[in-house]
Amino acid sequence: MNQVYEKLIKCTEIVKAKANFEPEVALILGSGLGEYAKNMDVKVEIPYSEIEGFPVSTVAGHDGRFLFGYVNGVPTVLMKGRVHFYEGYDMTDVVMPTRIMGLLGAKKLILTNAAGGVNTEFKPGDLMMITDHVSMFVKSPLIGPNLEELGARFPDMSHVYDPELCDKIRKASEKLGTNIQEGVYVQCTGPNYETPAEIRMLRTLGADAVGMSTVCEAMTAAHMGMKVCGISCITNMAAGILDQPLDHKEVQEVADRVKDKFEKLVTEIISTI
Numbered sequence: 001m002n003q004v005y006e007k008l009i010k011c012t013e014i015v016k017a018k019a020n021f022e023p024e025v026a027l028i029l030g031s032g033l034g035e036y037a038k039n040m041d042v043k044v045e046i047p048y049s050e051i052e053g054f055p056v057s058t059v060a061g062h063d064g065r066f067l068f069g070y071v072n073g074v075p076t077v078l079m080k081g082r083v084h085f086y087e088g089y090d091m092t093d094v095v096m097p098t099r100i101m102g103l104l105g106a107k108k109l110i111l112t113n114a115a116g117g118v119n120t121e122f123k124p125g126d127l128m129m130i131t132d133h134v135s136m137f138v139k140s141p142l143i144g145p146n147l148e149e150l151g152a153r154f155p156d157m158s159h160v161y162d163p164e165l166c167d168k169i170r171k172a173s174e175k176l177g178t179n180i181q182e183g184v185y186v187q188c189t190g191p192n193y194e195t196p197a198e199i200r201m202l203r204t205l206g207a208d209a210v211g212m213s214t215v216c217e218a219m220t221a222a223h224m225g226m227k228v229c230g231i232s233c234i235t236n237m238a239a240g241i242l243d244q245p246l247d248h249k250e251v252q253e254v255a256d257r258v259k260d261k262f263e264k265l266v267t268e269i270i271s272t273i
Ligand code: HPA
Pocket: 114, 115, 116, 117, 193, 194, 210, 211, 212, 235, 236, 237, 238, 239, 246, 251
């Protein structure tokens, strides 16, 4: 058996043995958005460290665990803390948690992240629904022998962000009176922030927001037929837009400031999908 698939199945079996729970929705929380669990009726928690072979996040403030429970009655698995490529893991490890949640039965994936605003119309604290992405600056998670059990060798990426889910996000934000931007997200490797020249380049290429996650997970989920949607919290203007250096503390502070509106929106989305 392919090594990546073998490890995936082993880890999935461990999770299944610890949580007898079939999620409908999977939710991955970004930096500073990790308190969402309080909106959930949690039934089972599994720290990543209890899953042998599972990549464990090293970033301060990323408390790594799966939470299984109900959001307004909808069976949901939540990833509190994700694994980033910049931590040095192979891409196949970075996306393994996404695959596990898919194999557990989650049909829909909601991705969230903190991102830099590349579009100069945006401002820190805005939320942006991801309509499409640019993946070319990071290694594709699908490189290597294709996992035929999961999906096609050459998967279509025309509609990674499911149009129906996107409509539901628009409706949810309208209902809550929460303004939401829309745009294209670009994943860079990190861990360094980008330079002003890189941001000008990304803007020329059609980017609205930039970050260090999400795209690889979205591609993996799309490969295995999950319906995907994503929301970025614009925590700062990307490099060179304002005359000030970028700082992880600022990212966390802004994420913290908007977390109520963000959490309400996510709950409304889960309730309607
Ligand atoms: N660049 C990359 N990743 C980020 C940023 C940024 O400006 N802000 C939050 N995550």
